[in-house]
Amino acid sequence: MLWLSFGGPEGPQDVMPFLENVTRGRGVPRERLAEVAEHYHHFGGVSPINELNRKAIAAVEAELRAQGVDMPVYFGNRNWTPYVEDAVRRMAADGVGRALVFPTSAYGGYSACRQYDEDIARAREVMGDGAPDLVKLRHFFDHPLFVECFADAVRVAWMRLPEHERGAARLVFTAHSIPDSADRAAGPPQDGGRLYSRQVAEAARLVARQCGVADYDVVWQSRSGPAHVPWLEPDIVDHIDTLHGAGATAVVVCPVGFVSDHLEVEWDLDNEAAEHAGELGMAFARALTPSGDARFARMVVELVREHLGGAPARKLSDFPRAGCTLNGAPCAAGCCEPAGAP
Ligand SMILES: CC1=C(CCC(=O)O)c2cc3nc(cc4[nH]c(cc5[nH]c(cc1n2)c(C)c5CCC(=O)O)c(CCC(=O)O)c4C)C(CCC(=O)O)=C3C
Ligand SMILES: [Fe+2]
Missing domain, CATH: 3.40.50.1400 (Rossmann fold)
Incomplete structure (x- = not known):
């Protein structure tokens, strides 16, 4: 392997x-x-x-x-x-x-x-x-073991909030932002694009369902690129403002877009987002990613x-089973082309 x-x-x-x-x-x-x-x-x-x-x-x-x-x-x-x-x-x-x-x-x-x-x-x-x-x-993204890892991590994070904040805490999923043009180009062209953001939304739905949470948000993090180029929004930090404005006092963040607690998780969430929540007086807890599970x-x-040949392809969504190709071939002609010039 x-x-x-x-x-x-x-x-x-x-x-x-x-x-x-x-x-x-x-x-x-x-x-x-x-x-x-x-x-x-x-x-x-x-x-x-x-x-x-x-x-x-x-x-x-x-x-x-x-x-x-x-x-x-x-x-x-x-x-x-x-x-x-x-x-x-x-x-x-x-x-x-x-x-x-x-x-x-x-x-x-x-x-x-x-x-x-x-x-x-x-x-x-x-x-x-x-x-x-x-x-x-x-x-x-929709493998039952992947979803289970995140669902348990969300439950553990939730318990790290102060007890009186747990009841009303908001669950927020994050994934790496990408240029909007790259998201539109994601997936086989005949499928209508946005495969990335749709898969992220589906993984979030599956994790939230397993946690028994009906209301949650999917937002983005770690944007780069020039400011005039549209990327997936809202950003997690802006979203914490929005939640605060709507009266939220606690947030549980689940970085469902990543498999390990690498630097973008440690800096952009544990540092920036956590600090911002702290400044607003909000309780903040971040769920672990699955690579250590x-x-x-x-x-x-x-x-x-x-x-x-020894295992069935277990998956919780009915999204097509993409990504599996030989020697770097794309899944389909024109699939997931890089972002074009803005
Ligand atoms: C979708 C996605 C994933 C998830 C899928 C996957 O995991 O593969 C991911 C993962 C990661 N991204 C990482 C780090 C960075 N990503 C950057 C830049 C970019 N990421 C993008 C997208 C993604 N990135 C994009 C569209 C750019 C703009 C430039 C470009 O079009 O390529 C930059 C450049 C500086 C900046 O602009 O931030 C850095 C340093 C690290 C390592 C962290 C560590 O060192 O621990 C990891 C795992
Ligand atoms: Fe990246």
Whole structure:
């Protein structure tokens, strides 16, 4: 298996080159990069993401062994070491002819799906002859184990609120904002677009239902790009203002758009959003993401077993089962194209 993720800096000197890798050709303003670099430097220039991935991989390796599946797991990233190109080279050297790829994003869309396909295609191309065939696993936003992880995390977060705030607390889901044009282009063109925001809304609905919460919101975080380009809104910080204005006194935030508590979660939620809620006198609790939950490892192995023929494809929604393609092919012609020029 190839564990394919985003990557993050592991020291102060990595921060700028990492950010340049992430934003190459994307038109993200210099000032935004400097601002985001500050977020990383606040944590000593180290993103938690690589360590979280290593832990999640160890859990998956243990679960594979426990289920009698003999399958080594390689780790490769898009934007930082260990790079996916190097992982694929090592796989070929080890005689791997075919591998399943687990992308650390549950959703469709350019940044969440198609760009990982591009990573797969690029790594194979760099490798040349002898590159393994790489089969990407499907979207898992509606997998029952994914939903269970978040539902339990929401319940745990809720209990961390002061007791007198629990009854009226508002449940708010967040995912990474993307340009509105990228959301419109997300999914096979014949499906009408907005696959990303529709899948996020569906995951939120499934988690809220499992928690028995009827009223909740879905908002966005970590916007970048020039201010005049429309991105998915509202932002979590603005939304906390709105909730406050409507009389809310407590909020439980569930970052359903992410699989691990990486820097965008730690900074944009635990720092910015929490601080803003505090200034308004609101109680704030954030639900953990699933990568540290044993059920997440079980889900990954179940996705693997779908391919080995030993597991049915469990899913809670009737969305099409997209994302699973060979060697970086798109799901459909024109699927999840990157955002066009504004
Ligand atoms: C949909 C989505 C996911 C979820 C799917 C998935 O997980 O893959 C995600 C994850 C992540 N995003 C991350 C970090 C960053 N994302 C950036 C920029 C961008 N993200 C975008 C979208 C997404 N991003 C977009 C449309 C941009 C604009 C530039 C472009 O079009 O590409 C920038 C540049 C600076 C800035 O502008 O913020 C950084 C540093 C980290 C690592 C955190 C860590 O280091 O711990 C992770 C997991
Ligand atoms: Fe991002």
